Structures are given as structure tokens and as C-alpha cells.
Amino acid sequence: MSQRPGPAGPPNDAGWWRQAVIYQVYPRSFADADGDGLGDLPGVTSCLPHLADLGVDAVWLSPFYPSELADGGYDVADYRNVDPRLGTLDDFDAMVTEADRLGLRIMVDIVPNHSSDQHLWFQEALAAGRGSAARERYVFREGRGEGGGLPPTDWPSSFGGPAWTRVADGQWYLHLYAPEQPDFNWDHPEVREDFHRTLRFWSDRGVSGFRIDVAHGLAKDLAEPLRDLGADLSYQPDDLPEDGSHPLWDRDAVHEIYRGWRQVFDEYTPPRFAVAEAWVRPSRRTAYASPHGLGQAFNFDFLGARLNASQLRATIDDALADAREAGATSTWVLSNHDVVRHPTRYALPDHFTKQDIAAWLLTDGQDPRPDMDLGLRKARAATLLMLALPGSAYLYQGEELGLPEVTGLAREELRDPIWVRSGGTVKGRDGCRVPLPWTHDGAHYGFGTGEPWLPQPAGWGSYAADLQRGDADSVLELYRAALRLRRDLVVDEELTWAGSASQTESGLLHFTRTGGWHAVSNLSYQSAALPEGEVLLSSGPPADGQLPPWTTVWLRTA
Numbered sequence: 035m036s037q038r039p040g041p042a043g044p045p046n047d048a049g050w051w052r053q054a055v056i057y058q059v060y061p062r063s064f065a066d067a068d069g070d071g072l073g074d075l076p077g078v079t080s081c082l083p084h085l086a087d088l089g090v091d092a093v094w095l096s097p098f099y100p101s102e103l104a105d106g107g108y109d110v111a112d113y114r115n116v117d118p119r120l121g122t123l124d125d126f127d128a129m130v131t132e133a134d135r136l137g138l139r140i141m142v143d144i145v146p147n148h149s150s151d152q153h154l155w156f157q158e159a160l161a162a163g164r165g166s167a168a169r170e171r172y173v174f175r176e177g178r179g180e181g182g183g184l185p186p187t188d189w190p191s192s193f194g195g196p197a198w199t200r201v202a203d204g205q206w207y208l209h210l211y212a213p214e215q216p217d218f219n220w221d222h223p224e225v226r227e228d229f230h231r232t233l234r235f236w237s238d239r240g241v242s243g244f245r246i247d248v249a250h251g252l253a254k255d256l257a258e259p260l261r262d263l264g265a266d267l268s269y270q271p272d273d274l275p276e277d278g279s280h281p282l283w284d285r286d287a288v289h290e291i292y293r294g295w296r297q298v299f300d301e302y303t304p305p306r307f308a309v310a311e312a313w314v315r316p317s318r319r320t321a322y323a324s325p326h327g328l329g330q331a332f333n334f335d336f337l338g339a340r341l342n343a344s345q346l347r348a349t350i351d352d353a354l355a356d357a358r359e360a361g362a363t364s365t366w367v368l369s370n371h372d373v374v375r376h377p378t379r380y381a382l383p384d385h386f387t388k389q390d391i392a393a394w395l396l397t398d399g400q401d402p403r404p405d406m407d408l409g410l411r412k413a414r415a416a417t418l419l420m421l422a423l424p425g426s427a428y429l430y431q432g433e434e435l436g437l438p439e440v441t442g443l444a445r446e447e448l449r450d451p452i453w454v455r456s457g458g459t460v461k462g463r464d465g466c467r468v469p470l471p472w473t474h475d476g477a478h479y480g481f482g483t484g485e486p487w488l489p490q491p492a493g494w495g496s497y498a499a500d501l502q503r504g505d506a507d508s509v510l511e512l513y514r515a516a517l518r519l520r521r522d523l524v525v526d527e528e529l530t531w532a533g534s535a536s537q538t539e540s541g542l543l544h545f546t547r548t549g550g551w552h553a554v555s556n557l558s559y560q561s562a563a564l565p566e567g568e569v570l571l572s573s574g575p576p577a578d579g580q581l582p583p584w585t586t587v588w589l590r591t592a
């Protein structure tokens with residue numbers, strides 16, 4: 035078992051990521067240095083001291099590449115460059131230098147399933163016409179029906195509507211996301227070679243690892259005739275076939291691609307690391323997390339689980355077992371740029387499903403009114419629980435400030451393609467992407483001098499980092515204290531459950547880690563007895579030997 039390293043660990047530690055805390059930056063919403071309303075790389079660099087002070091090990095940047103922003107940067111026009119609105123490659127290098135100085139590692143996002151329709155190759159494909167070699171790098175097909183006027187298959191786009199768009203000469207191209215995101219043809223050797231080049235390009239610039247977007251989508255069954263999904267084959271990760279036989283998602287052939295990537299990662303010392311964003315069945319996750327593949331895979335089960343002790347215990351056990359089987363560590367995520375921020379999720383009725391939350395967003399967060407005090411209390415408890423687990427914790431920018439989801443964005447302010455593609459029936463992900471408040475006053479709460487690309491709501495300044503710093507009760511200080519303690523407390527990857535089955539049923543989740551360190555969460559509406567021990571940290575004020583409702587404590591016993 036590898037030990038968790040210190041700040042960024044020894045530079046050559048190949049296992050630095052195993053129990054690292056990785057902070058996700060969504061660059062356009064993080065900090066705007068040049069006042070154009072869009073966050074940028076110099077903005078990231080200027081705020082790295084905040085992240086070092088917070089105590090994270092690494093920073094993962096969502097895409098900062100040239101993009102038309104049809105999908106918030108996940109439509110990449112040039113994989114080896116920086117969007118001029120966000121800076122230059124020199125700015126990127128300066129950011130890496132500053133990160134090095136502060137002992138932080140940098141990870142970048144790789145988006146291999148699709149490019150932007152502005153990518154040179156796609157523009158070439160459009161110009162070159164049907165039957166051309168340029169079209170082979172993407173997935174162009176003739177349509178069905180009279181005059182080829184119908185899409186080649188029934189495949190739906192994940193953002194709503196069909197996954198095919200027709201071009202001027204009558205052919206159709208595949209896009210499993212927005213029409214501005216044409217899917218690559220991964221059977222094409224040039225596509226494969228080009229991504230090796232991209233991985234080396236960023237590795238050579240000092241990047242320690244990669245987050246792989248839609249990692250389960252690359253290897254489609256493109257043999258003719260293309261297969262319709264029909265009524266039986268769904269897109270839902272839990273319904274995907276276990277044998278890799280879906281025509282689009284999670285096909286076994288994808289792992290051959292990642293074995294090639296592993297060879298590239300292993301050219302470096304330490305080897306570059308990667309984490310897969312793969313929406314697949316848990317049983318199929320291990321292949322992505324294999325040391326011969328990407329190395330780690332996101333586990334979103336924790337994010338999706340209710341704060342229910344029995345359910346969480348099972349979720350944690352499964353995730354740890356899967357990770358162990360893969361030879362990896364598990365990942366823990368409460369929020370990211372694709373989901374409603376967790377203090378707001380927890381402020382909603384316990385029985386709310388994903389669908390209920392989506393419907394609630396359409397009421398602009400008004401019906402029902404969320405109980406934000408309860409949401410924050412639960413969020414703090416969930417955070418200390420997550421940070422006590424063995425494995426890597428991925429934090430999303432602003433969660434260290436306890437930011438809620440912004441639910442009041444007006445329809446015309448929405449930028450997420452989901453809003454338009456769903457015909458105005460799904461509000462989308464803009465509410466978790468609103469630019470951060472750094473200061474309680476000043477232009478746009480310290481985000482930058484220009485009008486932010488998404489408006490910040492009134493009162494946003496009350497969450498500002500400068501107000502929270504030094505306030506022992508703040509969310510920021512809770513995260514700082516937890517990350518500081520975690521550095522000393524984590525010595526191996528073991529977890530042992532404590533507490534009886536009936537205690538778990540009544541909402542108590544209690545485990546120990548090596549060195550007499552306990553994490554005890556009371557995930558219920560009643561107080562519980564606090565186990566004996568020295569309280570190291572608590573997500574809320576403990577009361578008289580009692581563990582109040584929705585509270586996690588870290589304890590040490592002799």
C-alpha cells in the first residue's frame with residue numbers, strides 16, 4: 035500500500051494520487067484577471083495560493099482550450115492550445131511554475147469522444163465532401179428514407195434530440211452530445227495518434243495527470259449496417275449491458291485505446307495519472323481504473339446516494355471493493371460542474387430523486403423552498419465523512435465556501451446547451467457554474483472587473499472567501515482544518531467499520547482508520563451518543579457528550 039505523500043509528495047512519487055485531494059477548477063468561473071467577464075489562466079495562477087492554503091494536493095482544470103463554448107469548453111477546437119480569451123501557452127507555463135512553487139500538481143481535462151465543429155479536422159471534413167478521407171476521422175453516414183432525409187439510426191443525443199445532424203451535401207454526422215460536438219471515429223489511426231500527441235504535449239509542459247471526459251464512449255460499433263438502439267437499449271449507466279455489447283457505450287474495445295495511453299503515461303517519471311469519467315455499471319468500472327488502463331475511475335454513487343447511513347455504508351463498501359479489485363483507489367465526489375451543488379441538494383426533501391431535483395430547478399428553486407440551514411449542516415457532515423474515507427477526494431470550486439446552487443438565473447441568461455436542446459424542459463447546469471465570490475465587496479465580489487459571463491446573485495458576497503478566512507465556524511475553515519489534519523492522519527488505505535448494525539440502521543455511520551482515528555457521522559434527525567475519544571474536528575458544535583443530528587466528528591482514541 036502506498037503511503038499518502040505530503041503537500042504534493044516527493045516529485046517522483048508514482049502513487050501521489052492514491053489518497054490525494056484534487057480541486058476542480060472550472061476556469062471560466064474561477065477568477066478573471068483581464069476584466070472581460072470570463073475567468074482565465076492568469077486568474078487561476080493568482081488564486082493558487084488560496085488552494086495551497088486550503089491544503090489540496092492537485093488542481094484539475096476543466097477545458098481551457100480554444101472553444102466556441104457550445105458546451106462550456108467541452109467542445110474543443112484545438113487540443114494543444116489555450117483559448118485566447120483565457121490566456122496563452124505562456125500563461126499556462128506560468129501557472130505550472132507557480133503551482134510547482136506551492137507544491138500543487140496540475141491535471142487537465144482531455145475530451146476525446148468529440149471535438150468542436152470548429153476543429154480544423156471537422157472544417158476540413160465539411161469542405162472535402164462525401165467519400166473524402168477527411169470525413170473518415172468523424173462519423174459521416176447517408177440518411178435513411180426517401181432522399182436520405184431521416185437520420186441514419188435512432189441514436190439520441192445525451193443533450194436531447196437526435197444524435198445526427200445533416201450537412202449541406204445531405205450526409206449526416208454523429209454527435210452524442212450537442213451538434214457542435216461531432217464524435218471522432220476512433221477506428222481511425224490519425225485520431226489515435228493525435229491524442230497520443232496531445233497527452234505528450236501537456237505531459238511535457240509539466241502536467242501530472244488527466245481527467246478523461248466521456249471515457250466510456252470512444253469505441254463505438256460503427257460496422258455497417260449501424261444498429262438501432264430500439265426500445266431495449268438505454269443510455270442509462272445502470273441499464274447498460276454487462277457484457278459490453280451496447281453499440282455506443284462501454285464497449286470492451288475502448289480498453290485497447292487506454293492501454294496505448296498507458297504506454298504514453300509510462301514514458302514519464304513519475305508516470306502520468308488519469309481518472310476516467312465513465313458512466314458505466316459499477317462492475318464494469320474496474321477495467322477503466324486498471325493500472326494497465328487509465329488508473330482510476332470516478333465513482334458517482336456517493337454523489338448520487340441519499341445521506342442514509344445504511345445506503346452509504348453499502349455504497350462505500352462496494353466502491354472500496356471495486357477499487358481494490360482494480361488495483362486503484364476509490365474516488366469520492368460530492369459536487370462538480372455537472373450537478374446541483376450539494377448544500378442545495380441536501381436542502382431538499384430527503385425523498386427527492388434526480389428527476390424531482392430537475393423539476394424543482396424549473397420552479398427556479400421556489401417550490402418547495404429549500405431548507406438551506408439544514409442543507410449546509412448536512413453538507414458539512416458529508417464533507418467530513420468524505421474526507422475521512424480512503425481514496426481520492428475531488429472537490430469542486432466553491433464547495434469550500436459552502437456555495438449553494440444559483441437557482442434564479444433567468445431563462446435568457448442560461449448558457450447550457452441542455453436548456454435549448456431539451457426544448458426548455460431541463461434547466462441545465464449553469465447554476466453550479468456561476469463565477470466565484472472572492473471578496474465580500476468590490477467589483478463582482480472579487481471575480482473580476484468585467485460583467486461576469488453568468489450573473490452572480492444578490493448576497494453572493496456573504497459567501498466570499500475573505501469573509502470566511504479566519505472565522506472558525508466558516509465552511510472554509512472547516513475544509514482547511516480537515517485537510518490539514520488529514521495529512522497527518524492518513525497513513526494507509528484501510529477502513530474498519532465500527533458500531534452495531536442497529537446503530538447503522540438508526541443513522542450512525544462509524545469507521546476507524548489506522549492509528550486510532552475514528553469518523554462518526556450521525557445521519558439522522560435525532561441526537562446520538564458520542565463515542566469516547568478526543569474530538570479532533572467536528573462538522574457542527576457537539577453538545578454534552580452527544581452527537582447532534584447531521585454531524586460528523588473525527589475522534590482519536592488512545
Ligand code: NOJ
Nearest residue numbers: 105108211247248371372
Ligand atoms: C462530461 C462533462 O463533464 C460535461 O460537462 C460535458 O457536457 C460532457 N461530458 C460532454 O463533453
